[in-house]
Amino acid sequence: MLHKNLKPFPKDFLWGASTSAYQVEGANLEDGKGPSVQDVKVIPEGTSDLTVCADHYHRYKEDIALMAEMGFKTYRFSISWSRILPNGTGEVNPKGIEFYNNVINECLKYNIEPLVTMFHFDLPQALEERGGWEKRESIDWFVNFAKVMFENFGDRVKYWLTINEQNVLILSGDIIGTTKLTGPDKYKSLYQQNHHMLVAQAKAMALCHEMVPGGKIGPAPNISLAYPASCKPEDQLAAQNLNAIRNWLYLDMAVYGKYNNLAWAFMEERNATPVIEEGDMEILANGHPDFIGFNYYSTATVKWCPENIEETFGHDQQKTRMEPGVYLGAANENLPHTDFGWEIDPMGFRATMREMYSRYRLPMIVTENGLGAYDKLTEDGKVHDQYRIEYLRKHIEQIKLAITDGVEMMGYCPWSAIDLISTHEGMVKRYGFIYVDRDEFDLKTLDRYRKDSFYWYKKVIASNGEDLSD
Numbered sequence: 001m002l003h004k005n006l007k008p009f010p011k012d013f014l015w016g017a018s019t020s021a022y023q024v025e026g027a028n029l030e031d032g033k034g035p036s037v038q039d040v041k042v043i044p045e046g047t048s049d050l051t052v053c054a055d056h057y058h059r060y061k062e063d064i065a066l067m068a069e070m071g072f073k074t075y076r077f078s079i080s081w082s083r084i085l086p087n088g089t090g091e092v093n094p095k096g097i098e099f100y101n102n103v104i105n106e107c108l109k110y111n112i113e114p115l116v117t118m119f120h121f122d123l124p125q126a127l128e129e130r131g132g133w134e135k136r137e138s139i140d141w142f143v144n145f146a147k148v149m150f151e152n153f154g155d156r157v158k159y160w161l162t163i164n165e166q167n168v169l170i171l172s173g174d175i176i177g178t179t180k181l182t183g184p185d186k187y188k189s190l191y192q193q194n195h196h197m198l199v200a201q202a203k204a205m206a207l208c209h210e211m212v213p214g215g216k217i218g219p220a221p222n223i224s225l226a227y228p229a230s231c232k233p234e235d236q237l238a239a240q241n242l243n244a245i246r247n248w249l250y251l252d253m254a255v256y257g258k259y260n261n262l263a264w265a266f267m268e269e270r271n272a273t274p275v276i277e278e279g280d281m282e283i284l285a286n287g288h289p290d291f292i293g294f295n296y297y298s299t300a301t302v303k304w305c306p307e308n309i310e311e312t313f314g315h316d317q318q319k320t321r322m323e324p325g326v327y328l329g330a331a332n333e334n335l336p337h338t339d340f341g342w343e344i345d346p347m348g349f350r351a352t353m354r355e356m357y358s359r360y361r362l363p364m365i366v367t368e369n370g371l372g373a374y375d376k377l378t379e380d381g382k383v384h385d386q387y388r389i390e391y392l393r394k395h396i397e398q399i400k401l402a403i404t405d406g407v408e409m410m411g412y413c414p415w416s417a418i419d420l421i422s423t424h425e426g427m428v429k430r431y432g433f434i435y436v437d438r439d440e441f442d443l444k445t446l447d448r449y450r451k452d453s454f455y456w457y458k459k460v461i462a463s464n465g466e467d468l469s470d
Helices: 056-070 094-109 138-153 166-171 186-211 233-256 261-269 280-285 346-360 386-404 452-462
Strands: 014-018 074-078 113-119 159-164 216-220 226-228 292-295 300-303 364-368 409-412 434-436 448-450
Touching: 014 113, 014 364, 014 452, 056 094, 056 448, 056 452, 074 159, 094 113, 094 138, 113 138, 113 364, 138 186, 159 166, 159 186, 166 186, 166 233, 186 216, 186 233, 186 280, 216 233, 226 233, 233 261, 233 292, 233 300, 233 346, 292 346, 346 364, 346 386, 386 409, 386 452
Parallel strands: 014 074, 014 409, 074 113, 113 159, 159 216, 216 292, 226 300, 292 364, 364 409
Antiparallel strands: 434 448
C-alpha cells in the first residue's frame, strides 16, 4: 500500500553492521586457536586463504574506533568456536576468552551494543572429524560452547544470535565449504544435521534466558521470499514449496517449536525425516526466541518443476537449487543485478519483512544486507562507492515503509562493517564501509580507508534514518 505519512525509526533503533570471525579476524591458528572447517577447506582457485583476512584480530581497536566514528549503536560479530575451545570441547583457551573480552569491552567503551553470533559456518575441525552435526552429541557440544560464552561474556553481552544461516548450511553447504554430501542419502544426512542444530538452538535459547540476566536471543537465517514466475497455479505451488523449505521450516521451528508441514512432506518424499528422540519436541517448544535476526540479499523466483528436468538458474552463490517435482529457479526479468550476478530487490525486502512479521509477530533485526562490488582505492585514498550508497538507501527506505506497515523492526546491520574475505569470491568482492588495503594475495599495508559510504552511513545514523541524501 502507499503511505502518505511515514512513521519514524524507533528512537532506540540499533544501527550497526556485521562481520564474522573466520572472514575478518585472521590469526586463524594463533594464540591457541584450533582449526575450524573453514581453515582446512579447499580454497577456490584465485581466492585468498583465511590466515590474515582483514587482520581484525590485531587491529580490532582501530576498527571499532572507526565504527564508533560512524555512530554505530551495535556491532554484530561472531565468536570463533575453535578460538574458545580449540578441540570443540574440553579445555578452554584463555587467549580466546581474552580476545573476545577485549572486543566486547572496546565496543562498550564507545556505547556500542555487542550483538554476538554464536556460530557462523566455522565448526571446529576436531568436531567435524568426530562426525559433526550429524552426531547426536553435537547438541551437547553446542550447548557446552554456549555455556562457556554465557559464563564469560553474559555479564556484558545482552543480545545473542544462535546459528547464522542454518538454512544455507543445509541447502548450500557445498558452496560455503561446509558440506560435501552427494547421492541419494544426502537428504537424510542433511535433515538429521538440521534437526540436531534446531534442538541445540532451542536448548541454547533456554540456557541464555537462565544464565544471562536481561539477555535476548534469536535465530539468524537467510530469508529470501519466493515469488511465482507467473500467475499459473502450479508456479504458485512451487513458490509455496520453496518458501516452506527455505524459510518457514527454520522460523516455524525457532518460534513455534513445530516442523512446517510442507517441509515435512518434502522430507517424507525423500526418505529424509530425521530421527526425533523422546523429549526433543518439548525442548523445541521451549526455545522461545525474543526476536528474529535475518539476513536478506534478494528474493527468489521459481516455477513448477517436472521430475525429469536438469536445469538450474543463476550465479553459483545465488542460484535457487532445482528440486524435481518441487520447484525450479527462474530469472526475474524485473530486477537489476550486481556485478556478481545477484538480483537486487529492495521492494522484495519490504515484502519479506511484512510476511515474516505477519507469521511470527516478533521484533526483527536485519543481521546482513549489502552489496558486494569491485571497489577501487584512488591515489588520494578515496573509495567512491556511490553504487553501495544507492543500494543501502533503497533498502533502508523499505525498512521505513515496513515500519509504517506495522512491522516491529529493532535494528539494521548491513554486511559488512569492514572489507573481509567473501566466502566464495575472496577479497576481490568487497562489502564494507571501511576499505582494507590488500589484494587477493598481496597483503600490502592493510591500512584502513573510509569509503564514501562510510560518511553517508554516519549521516544516516546521526539522523536516525531520516536523512538518506547524498
